[in-house]
Amino acid sequence: xxxxxxxxxxxxxxxxxxxxxxxxxxxxxxxxxxxxxxxxxxxxxxxxxxxxxxxxxxxxxxxxxxxxxxxxxxxxxxxxxxxxxxxxxxxxxxxxxxxxxxxxxxxxxxxxx
Numbered sequence: 095x096x097x098x099x100x101x102x103x104x105x106x107x108x109x110x111x112x113x114x115x116x117x118x119x120x121x122x123x124x125x126x127x128x129x130x131x132x133x134x135x136x137x138x139x140x141x142x143x144x145x146x147x148x149x150x151x152x153x154x155x156x157x158x159x160x161x162x163x164x165x166x167x168x169x170x171x172x173x174x175x176x177x178x179x180x181x182x183x184x185x186x187x188x189x190x191x192x193x194x195x196x197x198x199x200x201x202x203x204x205x206x207x
């Protein structure tokens with residue numbers, strides 16, 4: 095697999111919702127280098143670097159969220175695609191759009207409870 099650099103920004107929901115999203119992504123990208131921890135933050139961040147796992151990982155049921163969570167994933171086009179695929183398999187998700195850069199891509203999803 096290829097090396098990955100992925101930044102995940104989460105807003106809405108609570109810290110447990112953010113952690114549930116990150117746990118799902120860890121099935122595809124391995125352990126997060128940085129995890130959401132601040133209880134009263136309005137925006138939480140997780141980062142992943144390292145080697146991606148197989149495509150079947152990350153499809154586990156994450157359980158319901160307590161509130162809608164807006165997730166923005168930023169990284170290589172392949173990492174962003176895999177993160178989006180993983181999240182849409184695990185949550186009820188609405189695609190809010192993609193922005194392509196020179197070597198990076200950004201995608202926003204709204205995950206619904």
